[in-house]
Amino acid sequence: MKMIRIAAVLALLAGTLAIARAEENQIWTGSLVDASCYLTDNTQSGNEHMGMKECGMACLKMGRPAGIVTPDKKFFVLVAPSPDIAEYIGQPIRVTGKLRNGSILVDKLEVKKPTGWVAVKLSAMM
Numbered sequence: 001m002k003m004i005r006i007a008a009v010l011a012l013l014a015g016t017l018a019i020a021r022a023e024e025n026q027i028w029t030g031s032l033v034d035a036s037c038y039l040t041d042n043t044q045s046g047n048e049h050m051g052m053k054e055c056g057m058a059c060l061k062m063g064r065p066a067g068i069v070t071p072d073k074k075f076f077v078l079v080a081p082s083p084d085i086a087e088y089i090g091q092p093i094r095v096t097g098k099l100r101n102g103s104i105l106v107d108k109l110e111v112k113k114p115t116g117w118v119a120v121k122l123s124a125m126m
Contacts, residue, residue: 025096032093034059035067060086080106081123
């Protein structure tokens, strides 16, 4: 009986730690993509899609969702104002935020430049 109580307490602690970890900011690096085109055809990761130049930028400027594709090919939707980051489509990015239901709530987004990582100004979201 005592072993069952100890196991229950350990399981509860593990669950609590997992929830706390989910609330902490994490960092992801990868390439900025237009989520709509990427999910339609996951080879569409740059700015030119289906014969259209600047397709990805146009989609993000219209407010379509952005995403990040990590080096190990994992995809996450970015919960951030897409028009603010449209000009960086196809470029290396670093995102700081919280993972929720498979999407990243973005607190900070940076773009890789020759001089290093540069923060992108994001509009306040409601």
